[in-house]
Amino acid sequence: MGRKLLLEHANVPGIETFEVYRRNGGYRSVEKALKTMSPQNVVEEVQASGLRGRGGAGFPTGMKWSFLAKPEGVPRYLLCNADESEPGTFKDRYLMEKIPHLLIEGMITSSYALGCNQSYIYIRGEYMWVLEIVEKAIAEAYANGFLGKNILGSGYDLDLAICPGGGAYICGEETALIESLEGKRGNPRIKPPFPAVKGLWGCPTVVNNVESIAAVVPIVNDGGAEYAKIGIGKSTGTKLISACGNLVKPGVYEIELGLSVEEFIYSDEWCGGIANGKKIKACVPGGSSVPILPANLITKTAEGTDRLMTYESLAEGGFASGSMLGSGGFIVFDEDQCIVRNTWNFARFYAHESCGQCSPCREGTGWMEKVLRRLEYGQGHMHDIDLLAEINKKIEGNTICPLGDAAAWPVAAAIRHFREEFEWHVTHPDEAVKRNFGIASSHMPLV
Amino acid sequence: MVKVIIDDIEVEVEPGTTILNAARMIGGDVVPPAMCYYSKLQGSGGKCRTCLVEVAAGSAADPRPMPKLVASCSTPVMDGMIVKNKTSERVYDNRAAVTEFLLINHPLDCPICDQAGECHLQDLGFEHGKEGTRYEEKRRTFDPIDIGDKIKLHMNRCILCYRCVYVANQLTDKRVHGVMHRGDHAEISTYIEQAIDNDFSGNVIDVCPVGALTDKTFRFKSRVWFLKPMEASCECTKCAGKAVVWMFGDEIYRVTGRKDRYGEIEDIDGKTAWICNECRFDKKDKSMWNIAGPRVINRHSVISQNQYLVDERIESKKLTGK
Incomplete structure (x- = not known):
């Protein structure tokens, strides 16, 4: 069993209350940071840890923090991005639901490091019950003097507020999140200026994922160097993986980065193999927006080396034969699943969630969804497959925010690796409609 | 520099x-x-x-x-x-x-569209569009709606450029005009089809690059290229009163702001010469305007046909100020 830094105490009864959390070593990092460290020290520890943003892009958190502009007399803001809406990703929900004080502790320590006196947790609207849990935890932290004025007598003030979103995936994009938090329509802003210079209400802002902020707690407690010892190369520390799909034991796992993919899928300690004794067909290793991998490229890279759960190893081979660790939404498909239907389902999601601001994404995602729907229901033509490949090439990279890329990559990868299945849908339209594919059937159309 | x-x-x-x-x-x-x-x-x-x-x-x-x-x-x-x-x-x-993306849900009803001839999407399609379409699906459609008694909104033609939203935001005091919904089902709308009740709301027509927002006092009256644009001014308490009147014989068919070659309203005396609704919709009589002379239209578009020739050198001086 690997080391657990975030979920170590997640199953202690009553851990969501302040007393139990404190008894299990909670809020040590706040004490340590506020009493013995300067804000700059904390930033240096995070830089030394090599922590990479856990929201999906994997941008080094310490570097992001160092970019924050610090003009005199202007407030700075730390926003926690809890708008976890990527299909297949549910790690932040688990963390906030089980151990909400860890997030609050991380928020206090990180806000101190960045010199913020007002921080926000932006949580997605669908997580209303999680919001209540976190809100209760914030009230407890206020009551115990870890939030508010003059925390622990250090003279540092911090107010933490929680803001629910309206349920839009796009509000997980940092500038759309800022717009939404300001009370506007959640449209991504045009960058530059970046939030580190001009973010919330025109002030310098840092937006971090829930898991990144929680990871600051063990980094401050044990030191960045200690954290950096876990993992391989530039992928340091532990990562929450939300495994789902046709697995024996789906769920949220905390792994040390560098675990082999084979072990993660087949070992009884982790997912326990493919359910019902079936074979694996494909895997989406990092949430719906990353490229899908066919069976032969999941546990081995194209060169034949073992694939590991790291940012680098999963990306090995580029888009031709690799994927991305992304946000850690690990979706596994068994041999009976239909890739076309799955790709359509993803496309449907992105078409629904595109904000409609820039033309390639607005029109392109809707177009892809319609073509994929036709293919799935046996009304496609051979040229539709090339058309899809062409459309997503024109969306990718031409949009304001990464949603366009996120919508294009899964379609591109599915066609690249499973082209014969798309062709089968064209040549066997009746069977495509009638066939049985696991849980869903054509009698239960996904409309 | x-x-x-x-x-x-x-x-x-x-x-x-x-x-x-x-x-x-x-x-x-x-x-x-x-x-x-x-x-x-x-x-x-x-x-x-x-x-x-x-x-x-x-x-x-x-x-x-x-x-x-x-x-x-x-x-x-x-x-x-x-x-x-x-x-x-x-x-x-x-x-x-991008042109293809903009056109897949566009009705291409140029023959009956008032914007034809001065439409930026038409120009773009002419220069960068392809012959034929690869789009086999049903196009997104909406019914045309009235925004107040002077402006018609054809959402089918809209390319969601957000210009009219910025006009509503920056020129009118109470904003009831914006974008609803997301993705390819996003639409421009006013708050429960309310009229934009403001003296400058008509400028949404001038900024619209396509025929989504049209002037109801001019709808279906004439094709724009049959009209003679004249630079005109009037005494107006609300705006600068500097406009272009589009005439057919002695009759004024429509009034617009003075647009430059990029379709943007010109600055006059350092201020953008937006015109008010009264000048735009109500002053349709020649006696209400002082007509200075023919307006130079220099757009890379159908509307520039049969117009007075423009000396490029003078134009570039105007633009760079040198």
């Missing part, structure tokens, strides 16, 4: 100028098309992606090329930047793709 090279032409501009505005200083076909950017409206731009250009060298200090195409309307120039617009095949390829 910073130096930037666009399509092998060097130009010196103020720091902070966008690539698009630098290209406009050069003029001609170096200028990328812009469907959503409107220099007179703060915050506009970046949305339509037709103005994407290739940056072959970021700056003199960091000469690496930018990996993605950038929106020229919202990217500031750096000293020593090398930009490729018409010299880049990649730009043309992607611009054609």
Whole structure:
């Protein structure tokens, strides 16, 4: 069993209350940071840890923090991005639901490091019950003097507020999140200026994922160097993986980065193999927006080396034969699943969630969804497959925010690796409609 | 001043100028098309992606090329930047793709559209569009609705450039006009189909690059290229009263603001000459205007046909102020 830094105490009864959390070593990092460290020290520890943003892009958190502009007399803001809406990703929900004080502790320590006196947790609207849990935890932290004025007598003030979103995936994009938090329509802003210079209400802002902020707690407690010892190369520390799909034991796992993919899928300690004794067909290793991998490229890279759960190893081979660790939404498909239907389902999601601001994404995602729907229901033509490949090439990279890329990559990868299945849908339209594919059937159309 | 090279032409501009505005200083076909950017409206731009250009060298200090195409309307120039617009095949390829995206849900009802002849989408389609369509699905459709008694909204034709939203935001005091829904089902609408009740609401018609917002006092009256534009002014308490009246014989068919070659309302005496609704909709009699003379229309569009010829040298002087 690997080391657990975030979920170590997640199953202690009553851990969501302040007393139990404190008894299990909670809020040590706040004490340590506020009493013995300067804000700059904390930033240096995070830089030394090599922590990479856990929201999906994997941008080094310490570097992001160092970019924050610090003009005199202007407030700075730390926003926690809890708008976890990527299909297949549910790690932040688990963390906030089980151990909400860890997030609050991380928020206090990180806000101190960045010199913020007002921080926000932006949580997605669908997580209303999680919001209540976190809100209760914030009230407890206020009551115990870890939030508010003059925390622990250090003279540092911090107010933490929680803001629910309206349920839009796009509000997980940092500038759309800022717009939404300001009370506007959640449209991504045009960058530059970046939030580190001009973010919330025109002030310098840092937006971090829930898991990144929680990871600051063990980094401050044990030191960045200690954290950096876990993992391989530039992928340091532990990562929450939300495994789902046709697995024996789906769920949220905390792994040390560098675990082999084979072990993660087949070992009884982790997912326990493919359910019902079936074979694996494909895997989406990092949430719906990353490229899908066919069976032969999941546990081995194209060169034949073992694939590991790291940012680098999963990306090995580029888009031709690799994927991305992304946000850690690990979706596994068994041999009976239909890739076309799955790709359509993803496309449907992105078409629904595109904000409609820039033309390639607005029109392109809707177009892809319609073509994929036709293919799935046996009304496609051979040229539709090339058309899809062409459309997503024109969306990718031409949009304001990464949603366009996120919508294009899964379609591109599915066609690249499973082209014969798309062709089968064209040549066997009746069977495509009638066939049985696991849980869903054509009698239960996904409309 | 910073130096930037666009399509092998060097130009010196103020720091902070966008690539698009630098290209406009050069003029001609170096200028990328812009469907959503409107220099007179703060915050506009970046949305339509037709103005994407290739940056072959970021700056003199960091000469690496930018990996993605950038929106020229919202990217500031750096000293020593090398930009490729018409010299880049990649730009043309992607611009054609954006044009296709803009057209897949567009009804292409130009023969009955009042904007035809001065439509930016028409120009874009002419230059970058393909013959035929690859779109086999049903197009998104809406019923035309009235926004007040003077403005008609044809959502089918809209390309969601957000210009009218910025007008509603920046020129009118109470905003009831915006975008509803998301993705390809997004639509421009007013709050429960309310009228935009403001003296300057008619400017949404002038900024609309397509025929989505049209003047109900002019609908189906005439094709724009049959009309003679005349520079005219009047005494108006609400606006500067500097407008263009579009005449057929002695009759005024419509009144618009004075637009430059990019379809933007001109600055007169340092202020953007937006016109008020009274000038636009109600002053349709020749006696209400002092008509100065024929208006030069210099747009790369059908509307420029049969117009007075323009001396390019004078025009470029006007633009650069030199």
